[in-house]
Amino acid sequence: MNTQGLLIADEDLDTRKRMAELFIDAGYQVTAPTSVAGALYGILKKTAKVVLLSTRFDELLATDLIPLLKQCNRDLTIILVASELPLALLRKARREGIFYHALKPVQPGDEEELREAVKCAFEKANQREHNNNVPISGE
16 A cells, blocks of 8 residues: 555545546555645655646646745655646646646546656655665765
8 A cells, every 4th residue: 555645736636536546446545635835735745646637727737836845845746637738838837847747537447657657756766865874875
């Protein structure tokens, strides 16, 4: 069972519920706040290591939220989940530090890319955490 914290920041309630069920069933500890304030609280409390972020959340664009989320926790791993995204917006999101851009699941069976992205994101976050905790030889 995975005890890693996953935060879902999606403006669409149905999508938030579907993704939450998908990742709860996979064993993740999921929070799905309804506001930016709730998302920031989860990140500041370090309950979330990975964030699934839609292009718009609580009336803010993802490209405006990403730097704010990263200021709260620079090690946060962000997966941008969007079906259609202008190339300029995607480039900006990449410059701001997203880990991955996944297509938004539309039909049952479309979730595999998102599952794999989340799995890889946690592997990266856990490796980074492990490397930060390894003592430097000679100390």
